[in-house]
Amino acid sequence: MEAIAARPDPAAAREPPPAAPGPAAWVRRNLFSSVPSALATLLVGAALVRVLPAAVRWLFTGAVWAPDYEACRRLEYHAACWGFVAEKHRLVLFGRYPFAEQWRPLVATLLVVAALAASAHPRSWRRWLAPAWAVVLAAFFLLVRGGALGLTYVDPGLWGGLPLTVLLTLVGVSASIPIGIVLALGRRSRLPVARGAASLYIEMVRGVPLITVLFVASFVFPLLLPQGLRLDPLARIALAITLFQAAYMAEVVRGGLQALPKGQLEAAASLGLSWWQAQRRVVLPQALVLVIPSFVNSLLSTFMDTSLVTVVSMYDLTGALRLALGDPQWRNFFIEGYLFVGAVYFACCLAMSRYSHWLEKRLGRWARRPEGYAA
Amino acid sequence: MSEPIIQFAGVNKWYGRFHVLKDVDLEVAAGERIVICGPSGSGKSTLIRCINRLEEHQQGRIVVDGVELTEDLKSVERIRREVGMVFQQFNLFPHLTVLENVALAPAWVLRLAREEAEARAMQQLARVRIADQAAKHPGQLSGGQQQRVAIARALCMQPRIMLFDEPTSALDPEMVKEVLDVMLELAGQGMTMVVVTHEMGFARSVADRVVFMDEGRIVEQNPPREFFANPRSERTRDFLGKILPR
Numbered sequence: 001m002e003a004i005a006a007r008p009d010p011a012a013a014r015e016p017p018p019a020a021p022g023p024a025a026w027v028r029r030n031l032f033s034s035v036p037s038a039l040a041t042l043l044v045g046a047a048l049v050r051v052l053p054a055a056v057r058w059l060f061t062g063a064v065w066a067p068d069y070e071a072c073r074r075l076e077y078h079a080a081c082w083g084f085v086a087e088k089h090r091l092v093l094f095g096r097y098p099f100a101e102q103w104r105p106l107v108a109t110l111l112v113v114a115a116l117a118a119s120a121h122p123r124s125w126r127r128w129l130a131p132a133w134a135v136v137l138a139a140f141f142l143l144v145r146g147g148a149l150g151l152t153y154v155d156p157g158l159w160g161g162l163p164l165t166v167l168l169t170l171v172g173v174s175a176s177i178p179i180g181i182v183l184a185l186g187r188r189s190r191l192p193v194a195r196g197a198a199s200l201y202i203e204m205v206r207g208v209p210l211i212t213v214l215f216v217a218s219f220v221f222p223l224l225l226p227q228g229l230r231l232d233p234l235a236r237i238a239l240a241i242t243l244f245q246a247a248y249m250a251e252v253v254r255g256g257l258q259a260l261p262k263g264q265l266e267a268a269a270s271l272g273l274s275w276w277q278a279q280r281r282v283v284l285p286q287a288l289v290l291v292i293p294s295f296v297n298s299l300l301s302t303f304m305d306t307s308l309v310t311v312v313s314m315y316d317l318t319g320a321l322r323l324a325l326g327d328p329q330w331r332n333f334f335i336e337g338y339l340f341v342g343a344v345y346f347a348c349c350l351a352m353s354r355y356s357h358w359l360e361k362r363l364g365r366w367a368r369r370p371e372g373y374a375a
Numbered sequence: 376m377s378e379p380i381i382q383f384a385g386v387n388k389w390y391g392r393f394h395v396l397k398d399v400d401l402e403v404a405a406g407e408r409i410v411i412c413g414p415s416g417s418g419k420s421t422l423i424r425c426i427n428r429l430e431e432h433q434q435g436r437i438v439v440d441g442v443e444l445t446e447d448l449k450s451v452e453r454i455r456r457e458v459g460m461v462f463q464q465f466n467l468f469p470h471l472t473v474l475e476n477v478a479l480a481p482a483w484v485l486r487l488a489r490e491e492a493e494a495r496a497m498q499q500l501a502r503v504r505i506a507d508q509a510a511k512h513p514g515q516l517s518g519g520q521q522q523r524v525a526i527a528r529a530l531c532m533q534p535r536i537m538l539f540d541e542p543t544s545a546l547d548p549e550m551v552k553e554v555l556d557v558m559l560e561l562a563g564q565g566m567t568m569v570v571v572t573h574e575m576g577f578a579r580s581v582a583d584r585v586v587f588m589d590e591g592r593i594v595e596q597n598p599p600r601e602f603f604a605n606p607r608s609e610r611t612r613d614f615l616g617k618i619l620p621r
Contacts, residue, residue: 264466270459270529274448277484286468
């Protein structure tokens with residue numbers, strides 16, 4: 001017996017062989033694993049060596065940072081003139097909003113960003129979240145619009161810049177999600193009327209460019225309203241973006257609904273759940289997690305698409321930049337302006353994209369699919 | 376025989392132009408245990424799925440627990456509360472924990488308070504001996520464990536009838552027994568059971584009657600002793616010859 005016990009058990013689990021250690025091994029594995037790989041590494045490396053120093057010089061070391069027009073002119077475009085951004089950043093960020101009152105949209109936007117951060121974690125998805133958001137949005141409007149609590153009234157036509165972009169995206173996306181869910185359920189409904197109406201709406205809206213919808217909302221729609229009833233332009237545009245986005249959201253949600261195996265609905269039905277209960281408790285919680293990546297796609301495109309509102313004389317971030325470039329002294333520094341605005345968009349989109357990755361992982365923890373749950 | 380709890384009279388069903396159920400007559404008494412077998416494509420799953428109207432029949436009458444199955448959604452939902460079903464692929468809800476899976480229907484269909492629904496769920500999980508896994512998600516369990524949870528989920532609505540649609544066919548061989556053992560216990564407690572299965576050992580030891588189907592028809596039905604010792608039709612003999620060990 002003891003002789004047997006002393007022998008190593010051949011079935012015992014063993015450690016995997018160690019991966020080759022050290023940076024040299026990493027470089028060989030990732031950069032020079034084959035001749036084409038080595039060539040690509042050398043080519044990209046050479047290009048970087050040529051371009052990087054010039055780029056760093058143009059962007060940073062050689063650039064003028066002070067709002068000094070003469071210094072910028074002397075650069076003759078051989079380096080960036082961030083002086084333009086330093087001079088005009090308030091106009092770019094807040095549009096035509098009265099200069100002295102710009103702290104109001106700033107505070108309002110920070111409030112919304114803070115609320116977004118606070119509601120990002122699934123732990124805060126409780127019943128109080130909806131009323132909390134109602135309060136935040138009301139505070140946003142009160143602050144920006146004014147006309148109460150000693151704040152001067154600022155016409156929504158003057159709202160602009162980043163706060164406008166954030167507002168339109170927030171309202172557009174959050175209102176379009178529930179509408180999109182209803183449309184998607186309608187399109188898969190067994191009732192012909194619901195199915196027909198949902199399909200018609202989705203196909204019609206998707207067949208029209210957003211820019212057309214915006215034109216209709218701001219110029220045609222008011223003519224159709226009964227006399228005496230007026231909707232302010234900003235509300236019309238927010239409504240247009242919402243209804244436009246809802247059609248796309250519907251198709252995103254439908255993709256998720258279709259990915260669920262039929263057995264899920266059958267199991268719910270066999271337990272006596274009604275159709276609505278089955279959708280609410282079984283189908284949607286799974287389908288919506290499946291489509292988070294496409295949701296974020298829509299979110300990012302809405303965020304960018306808000307720049308189209310300039311065609312109806314609203315100045316979001318991009319539009320406000322164009323206002324700033326209207327100053328004849330600075331108009332030649334548009335590259336710096338667009339880089340700045342691009343960086344703002346990029347930072348926001350990166351944050352949303354990283355968040356969605358995290359959320360997808362966290363909510364999809366159950367997604368180690370049980371057997372019988374076809375991929 | 377007292378009033379049957381399930382009654383099929385002249386039931387016909389088509390998938391498109393394919394005739395799946397042909398003039399099916401079947402009566403099941405309360406407390407009876409029926410095993411349905413037959414070659415694949417013979418309509419046995421379709422038959423059992425007609426009992427809780429996951430499939431709709433086009434001709435004939437199906438009466439379950441005194442209620443005829445029709446287009447009327449309310450009566451369908453009522454019958455589904457009385458009829459539990461266990462599927463070949465388990466069909467557990469992967470986003471919910473085991474406990475939430477089992478407590479879902481009592482909480483939303485019967486509108487029990489959350490604590491009450493969960494207490495009831497824990498009872499059923501204990502009944503299938505898997506209470507210790509209540510906090511896990513279905514994806515973390517073995518196939519046999521998942522199927523036992525599925526049985527608990529159906530039992531939690533305290534049904535009068537349990538339907539099993541090939542409950543062991545998707546399982547690895549070493550897990551079949553744990554599921555059959557739970558079903559045996561259930562049979563011993565007087566539950567009305569309709570079971571589609573190829574487990575002839577189960578049919579022999581538990582069934583009151585074995586129903587053999589082929590090409591959408593019920594070919595013969597007899598108590599297991601008679602059915603296995605003395606199959607009447609050529610097709611039954613042929614089928615048994617293929618699936619029984621010699």
